[in-house]
Each structure stands twice: as structure tokens, then as C-alpha cells.
Amino acid sequence: MNPFSFILYDIKRLFGHGKTAFIAMFSPIPVILMFALFMAPLLLDSGEKFYSVAILNEDDNEKVSQLMNIIINYEVEKGDVAVYPVKEKATGQKLVDEGKVAIFMYVPPNTYVDSMSGKKAEMEFYYSPNHAFDALILYTGLKSSISVFGQGIGVVNEAIIIAEKLGLSEDEILVIWNDGIADLLGVFISRGRVIGKKGIFNFGADYHFRLIIAVLFASCAYLSSFPVIYLTSLDLSETFSKRSIPAKRLFGYYVARIISGAVLILISFLIMFPVARALRNIKIHFALSVIPGILLTALVFSSLAVFIGSLFKRGQSALWAGLYFGTASIAAVSFLSDKGNLPGVVSFMMRISPFRASVSIFSNAMFNFVAERYVFDLCILAAAFAIFFAAGFLIYRKRSAV
Amino acid sequence: MNYLSLLKGRTRAMLTDISSLAVIIIAVVVSIYISQYSNAENPKEIMIEVVNYDEGALGERLIEILSYEEDFNFRVSNYDEAINNLAMDKAQGIIEISPDFTKKIKRSEYESLVKVTVMADSYEMTTFTEMVINDAIKVWSEELVRKRITEIEGSSEEDLDEFIANTKDAWKSEGLLDIKSIMAAESEPEKEENYFGIRWYAFFALFYLCISGTWMCGYSSTGLLRRVSGKGGKTSLLFIFQSLPGIAVSLLGFIPVLIISGHPNPFRVFVSFMIYICSSAAVALIICCISGKFSNLVLISPIAVAAVSLFAGLLCELPEWARVWDITSVVVPGHWFYNAIFDKRYFAGSVIALACWFLLGMFTAWIISRRKRIE
Numbered sequence: 001m002n003p004f005s006f007i008l009y010d011i012k013r014l015f016g017h018g019k020t021a022f023i024a025m026f027s028p029i030p031v032i033l034m035f036a037l038f039m040a041p042l043l044l045d046s047g048e049k050f051y052s053v054a055i056l057n058e059d060d061n062e063k064v065s066q067l068m069n070i071i072i073n074y075e076v077e078k079g080d081v082a083v084y085p086v087k088e089k090a091t092g093q094k095l096v097d098e099g100k101v102a103i104f105m106y107v108p109p110n111t112y113v114d115s116m117s118g119k120k121a122e123m124e125f126y127y128s129p130n131h132a133f134d135a136l137i138l139y140t141g142l143k144s145s146i147s148v149f150g151q152g153i154g155v156v157n158e159a160i161i162i163a164e165k166l167g168l169s170e171d172e173i174l175v176i177w178n179d180g181i182a183d184l185l186g187v188f189i190s191r192g193r194v195i196g197k198k199g200i201f202n203f204g205a206d207y208h209f210r211l212i213i214a215v216l217f218a219s220c221a222y223l224s225s226f227p228v229i230y231l232t233s234l235d236l237s238e239t240f241s242k243r244s245i246p247a248k249r250l251f252g253y254y255v256a257r258i259i260s261g262a263v264l265i266l267i268s269f270l271i272m273f274p275v276a277r278a279l280r281n282i283k284i285h286f287a288l289s290v291i292p293g294i295l296l297t298a299l300v301f302s303s304l305a306v307f308i309g310s311l312f313k314r315g316q317s318a319l320w321a322g323l324y325f326g327t328a329s330i331a332a333v334s335f336l337s338d339k340g341n342l343p344g345v346v347s348f349m350m351r352i353s354p355f356r357a358s359v360s361i362f363s364n365a366m367f368n369f370v371a372e373r374y375v376f377d378l379c380i381l382a383a384a385f386a387i388f389f390a391a392g393f394l395i396y397r398k399r400s401a402v
Numbered sequence: 403m404n405y406l407s408l409l410k411g412r413t414r415a416m417l418t419d420i421s422s423l424a425v426i427i428i429a430v431v432v433s434i435y436i437s438q439y440s441n442a443e444n445p446k447e448i449m450i451e452v453v454n455y456d457e458g459a460l461g462e463r464l465i466e467i468l469s470y471e472e473d474f475n476f477r478v479s480n481y482d483e484a485i486n487n488l489a490m491d492k493a494q495g496i497i498e499i500s501p502d503f504t505k506k507i508k509r510s511e512y513e514s515l516v517k518v519t520v521m522a523d524s525y526e527m528t529t530f531t532e533m534v535i536n537d538a539i540k541v542w543s544e545e546l547v548r549k550r551i552t553e554i555e556g557s558s559e560e561d562l563d564e565f566i567a568n569t570k571d572a573w574k575s576e577g578l579l580d581i582k583s584i585m586a587a588e589s590e591p592e593k594e595e596n597y598f599g600i601r602w603y604a605f606f607a608l609f610y611l612c613i614s615g616t617w618m619c620g621y622s623s624t625g626l627l628r629r630v631s632g633k634g635g636k637t638s639l640l641f642i643f644q645s646l647p648g649i650a651v652s653l654l655g656f657i658p659v660l661i662i663s664g665h666p667n668p669f670r671v672f673v674s675f676m677i678y679i680c681s682s683a684a685v686a687l688i689i690c691c692i693s694g695k696f697s698n699l700v701l702i703s704p705i706a707v708a709a710v711s712l713f714a715g716l717l718c719e720l721p722e723w724a725r726v727w728d729i730t731s732v733v734v735p736g737h738w739f740y741n742a743i744f745d746k747r748y749f750a751g752s753v754i755a756l757a758c759w760f761l762l763g764m765f766t767a768w769i770i771s772r773r774k775r776i777e
Contacts, residue, residue, distance in 0.1 A: 020698050034708070034709055116578075118578065120576070121579050126585075127586065129586055136583070142581055146579055149577070149579055150576075150580060151577040154577070162551055162557070166556050166557055167556070187539055191535050194539065195517065195534065196513070223701060226701050319700045320422075341447050347492075351491050356491065368520070372488065376490055
């Protein structure tokens with residue numbers, strides 16, 4: 001039997017073993033559907049005007065109008081926002097309540113004068129729950145910027161106190177004041193330039209979306225390896241333990257099992273990958289850079305599955321081990337990966353975890369691509385593959401009647 | 403038919419099956435942790451590397467202002483160290499302060515003052531870039547105003563010192579302009595307590611009933627069912643007696659979770675959980691029957707349980723736009739348990755859901771056993 005036939009035979013066995021392989025292969029679909037449901041408005045609106053914003057500015061000061069322009073200019077320029085000026089606060093609120101606009105921004109009278117005279121002024125940001133996900137990203141960014149602007153006013157006020165002490169006339173102080181505020185507004189208009197971006201910089205970013213989609217990717221891939229765990233354990237406790245197989249042939253079976261497992265995992269990736277690309281319209285070079293990560297992840301999870309399957313005499317026990325290991329890995333990456341004060345051992349285990357490397361490679365390669373992290377994650381995956389492959393074969397050989 | 407001996411046998415089997423028992427033990431520990439974690443203020447520990455190339459003094463000022471940000475830990479290092487730490491997942495972002503940071507700010511320029519590299523390793527990074535831009539703007543504004551003061555005739559070093567002293571903590575104080583978010587009137591107000599510990603325990607308990615239900619996988623084919631039928635036993639009673647130990651263990655595990663959650667109406671929640679867990683046993687029966695064997699069960703149960711719990715709003719709040727979901731989720735037992743937690747009407751609905759799921763479970767078992775017999 002040539003190596004290709006080995007693999008083909010094993011794939012047939014894997015897929016012919018009841019409905020398990022098919023369940024594993026298609027398991028990403030309900031997961032993605034569940035996820036998509038939470039993102040429904042985002043997906044349904046893609047390609048169209050995203051936000052519709054009603055605005056009521058009851059402060060007739062020119063500076064406030066400028067500030068309002070800054071806030072929404074970037075989105076308007078991108079074509080993502082449609083602005084609807086309203087005449088009454090109740091109208092704006094009603095539009096949001098009825099879901100006709102996503103956001104209503106309200107500037108109360110005297111906002112400018114109050115904030116400049118040392119009194120706290122507060123703008124209002126009404127949002128529709130249908131757009132809670134994106135509206136709140138926008139809001140968090142806005143709040144951060146507006147509060148900095150508010151703090152900046154405090155700094156300008158300190159300068160005014162010194163100017164008064166130095167005996168400047170009211171007119172001269174007004175000039176300093178207006179210049180200061182104009183400068184502040186100016187830098188806010190082009191604040192993206194601070195980090196080398198052109199034009200006005202978007203408020204907030206969807207990093208949590210990227211992390212979730214990467215965790216889903218890796219979790220579904222891991223889940224797809226369960227049939228490999230079960231079938232390996234079954235093979236070793238039944239067929240291979242009873243029949244003597246030459247070491248070379250056994251190695252062939254072993255490699256074939258890892259490759260067929262990887263094929264099964266790759267098929268589930270094939271289902272997930274286009275969905276992720278559609279979800280965020282990922283650029284093609286980013287999408288292509290994920291492919292080495294996908295291939296290595298499939299090989300690592302497959303060899304890990306064969307390793308776990310070889311460790312246990314009962315298929316059920318092997319599946320339990322796989323379930324516990326997977327749950328612990330997913331939970332650790334989802335809830336601990338950003339914690340800086342973990343115990344040294346936990347932190348080290350996290351760093352060398354193939355599951356973390358897999359999640360990181362997807363979130364990194366699909367969205368921003370930091371080459372150093374990408375290479376490190378590839379190395380972790382390659383090392384994990386080598387370790388699981390070697391350790392797995394030792395146990396595989398020991399458990400079978402060679 | 404001696405159902406009590408069935409109950410004893412099942413109890414013994416369940417208590418000796420450490421693998422599945424561990425699920426409920428872990429569930430209790432995790433739920434208690436969630437109860438405490440979700441109610442506590444959690445310090446953020448996201449590590450950010452700062453590489454200061456600035457040849458002047460203002461880079462240091464930026465680092466000082468950055469250190470006021472409570473959500474992140476900043477560590478000043480060189481580029482090699484920073485990129486290594488980012489690559490090795492020891493840090494989640496890098497801020498590089500440009501060599502001409504001070505020079506540019508002194509000339510009132512703000513082009514490319516800093517370079518930001520962000521990894522999507524944390525849910526908290528959403529406004530990270532925003533924060534860095536704002537902090538750079540703070541340094542820029544300070545310097546600009548300082549420059550304006552020096553331009554005033556008669557200003558001295560003392561005036562500048564006074565300005566620096568007065569504005570040192572300006573960025574720590576509350577701004578004079580702010581914006582508040584308000585969700586549309588039709589939506590429900592944000593809950594003060596989310597009781598995630600109880601809600602997640604309900605999810606784990608359903609998973610436990612499914613994953614420990616291998617006896618239900620064989621139930622629909624031959625084995626136990628055939629033997630019981632042969633002895634004239636009733637399948638519904640068999641299911642009830644066989645399910646009781648799992649239900650009892652789940653209820654026992656619920657007690658510490660409920661106590662630690664600090665729910666003001668524990669009796670009401672306990673009663674609703676009793677009904678919920680009985681309905682969950684019926685849900686588990688359906689999942690196990692469809693799975694047929696353990697290898698399928700480990701694949702189907704996590705997804706099915708997550709879907710059912712998500713649908714009921716137990717794992718997280720349902721999105722407001724999913725009105726259809728909210729209405730249709732009344733068929734899921736978790737919906738009524740959720741209602742009970744948040745002081746809404748639940749009793750009649752949960753009892754009806756229990757009856758429906760029990761009947762549906764029996765029907766599914768019957769259909770599948772019939773199909774198996776034909777095969």
C-alpha cells in the first residue's frame with residue numbers, strides 16, 4: 001500500500017465511522033450562526049449607510065458646531081453616516097425609540113459657555129439597542145475625546161488666570177482664549193495624524209470582535225478533532241492491540257491518521273473561513289496570510305488528538321480528556337490572556353499553549369499582521385506539532401502489539 | 403418492576419463516574435468565582451510596552467500622563483525588548499514615541515508623534531489607540547498653552563512654574579465637558595445585578611445532565627429500555643427514576659452558588675431552578691437520544707447546550723434587536739429561570755415548559771427506539 005492509499009483509507013474510515021465526523025465537520029455552522037445573530041444588524045447593514053444620526057444642537061455657539069462636525073465628520077466622509085438635524089429633543093428621542101435612527105446626539109443650551117466658565121456641561125448620546133454594539137464603541141471613543149477636550153479647557157483656564165495676574169486686558173485675554181480653543185479644536189479635527197494616519201481618525205476599534213472570531217475559529221477546529229481522538233483510542237484498544245503490525249507499517253497508519261485528522265479539521269476551516277471573510281471584509285493579503293496558520297493548526301490539533309487518543313484505553317475516557325483539555329484551553333485564552341499578574345507557571349503555559357498560538361495567529365493575521373508575533377506563533381505551533389507527533393508515536397507504538 | 407433498585411444503581415454509577423462528576427464540581431467552583439468576579443471591581447492588568455525615542459523632555463511627560471490611565475500597565479523598554487514581549491504574548495501593545503516628539507510639539511506640530519501597535523488579545527483594547535492619541539494631545543496642549551504664556555509680556559519663569567504646578571494634575575481631574583449615553587426608552591434599563599454565577603451554573607448543570615447521560619444514549623436503542631419494557635415497566639417512570647440522581651446532584655451544587663450570589667429571594671430562585679433542572683433532564687434526554695453514542699454526544703452537547711442557554715439569555719443578555727428571539731425563547735426552560743432570577747413571572751410558564759419538554763423527550767425516545775427496532 002502506498003502512503004497516499006494509507007491516507008485515503010484512513011479518511012474513509014474516519015468519515016465512515018458513523019455520523020461523528022460529519023457532526024464535527026459541520027459543528028462550526030451553528031456556532032457561527034449563533035455568533036452572527038449577535039452581530040445581525042452589523043451584517044445586515046454592511047455595505048450600506050451604517051449609522052443614521054439625528055442631531056440637535058441647542059447651543060448656538062460656533063465652537064460647538066465645529067466640535068459636532070469633528071465628531072461625525074470622519075464617519076460622514078467615509079459615507080457611513082447619514083445626518084438628520086432635528087428641531088426638538090423629543091423628536092430625536094422618538095426617532096431612536098422607533099428605531100428610525102441609530103443615534104441621537106443632543107447638545108443642551110449653554111454647553112460652551114458653561115464649560116468655559118468652569119461649570120460642568122454634559123452632552124447626551126441616545127442610542128438604539130439595535131445598534132448597541134457599534135454605538136457603544138463610538139460612544140466610548142467619543143467620551144474619551146470629549147473629556148480630554150473638557151480637561152483641555154481647564155488647562156486653558158489656568159493660562160487665563162496667569163494672564164489676568166500679568167495685567168492683560170479682557171480683550172487680550174479673549175484672544176488668548178479663542179486661540180487656545182481653536183488650537184484644541186484644530187488638533188482634534190486631525191487627531192489621526194498624531195499616530196501618522198491621514199484625516200480624522202475613527203473613534204474606537206473592534207478588537208474584541210477580532211478576538212471572539214479567532215477564539216470561535218480555534219474552538220471549532222479543536223472540536224472537529226474529537227472523532228480522531230475517539231477512533232485512535234478505539235483502534236489501539238481493539239484492532240492494533242490484537243494484531244501484530246510491523247513498526248514501519250504502524251508509522252504509516254500513524255501518519256495517515258494525523259493527515260486524515262488534519263483534513264477533517266481543514267474542512268471545518270473551509271466552512272468558517274469564507275464566513276469570517278464576509279463578516280469583516282478582510283483584505284485578501286490578510287486572508288491569505290492566515291493559510292499557513294490554518295494548516296499548522298490543523299496538523300497540531302490532529303496530532304494532539306492522536307496523542308490524547310493513544311493515552312487512554314477507553315474511547316470514552318479519551319474523549320473526556322479531550323473535552324477537559326479543550327475547555328481549559330478555551331477558558332484560559334478567553335478570560336486570562338490579557339492578565340499581566342498571573343503566576344509564572346500559568347503565564348508560561350499560556351504562552352506555549354498551541355490553542356493560544358492558534359487564536360493569536362488568526363486575530364493577528366486576519367486583521368493587522370504583526371510579523372514578530374506571527375512568526376512566534378508559527379514556531380509555537382510547529383514545536384507543538386513536533387512534540388505531539390513524537391510523543392504520540394511513542395505511546396501509539398507502545399499501546400499496539402508491534 | 404423495581405424502580406427503586408434502578409434509582410440505586412444509577413446513583414451508584416453516577417457517583418463512581420468521576421469524569422462526569424468533575425463537571426458539576428468544576429461548575430460549582432466556576433459559578434462561585436463568576437458570582438464574586440462579576441460583582442467586584444476588577445483591576446486591569448493589560449501590559450503595554452512604551453519605547454521612548456524622544457530626544458527631548460516631553461516624551462517623559464507623555465509617559466507620566468499615560469501612567470494615569472487605570473486600565474493599563476505601562477512598561478518603558480527598548481524596541482527589541484518591546485517587540486519580543488509583544489511577540490511572546492507578554493504585552494498587548496507598543497507605543498513608540500518618535501525621536502522628534504519634543505521638537506515637533508515645540509513647533510506646534512502633531513504629525514506622527516507616536517506609533518501604536520495593538521494586538522487583539524483583549525476585550526479591553528477597543529479604545530486603546532484613542533487613549534494614546536488623547537494623551538499625546540494632552541502633552542501638545544500643555545506645551546502650546548505654556549508657549550502662549552511665555553509670549554505674554556512680563557511673564558517670568560515663576561509664572562511658568564505656577565502654571566506647571568497648577569496643571570500637573572489637570573488630566574487626572576474631571577473634564578468640564580462630558581457626554582453621557584442613554585439607551586432608547588423602549589429598552590430595558592441596565593440591571594444593577596446580573597447574577598451571572600447563577601445563570602452560568604444553570605448552563606453548566608444542563609451540560610452536566612447531557613454529558614453524564616450516556617445511559618440515555620443507549621436508552622432509545624436496546625439495553626435498558628428493552629429490559630424494562632420486557633418486564634412490563636413504564637419508560638416514563640424509568641426516565642424519572644434514572645434522572646433523579648443527576649437532578650439531585652445538580653440541586654446540591656446549586657445551593658452554595660445561590661448562597662454566594664446574594665440573591666434577595668433565594669427561595670423563589672431555588673424553586674424555579676428545581677423546575678428548570680427537571681425540564682433540563684428532558685432536554686438532555688432529547689440531546690442524548692439524537693446523539694446515540696458518547697462520541698457524538700461530546701460534539702453535540704456543548705453546542706446544543708450553549709445554543710439553548712444563549713437563546714434563553716442565561717449566558718449573556720439577548721441582543722435587544724432580537725425581539726423574535728425574546729418571544730420564541732419562552733419554549734426554552736432557561737427563559738423562565740431567567741425570569742425568576744429577575745423577579746418576573748415564571749411559575750406557570752416553567753411548569754408548562756417542563757410538561758412539554760417531558761412529553762417531547764418521551765416522544766423522541768419512542769421514535770428513535772422504534773427506528774432502531776426497524777433497523
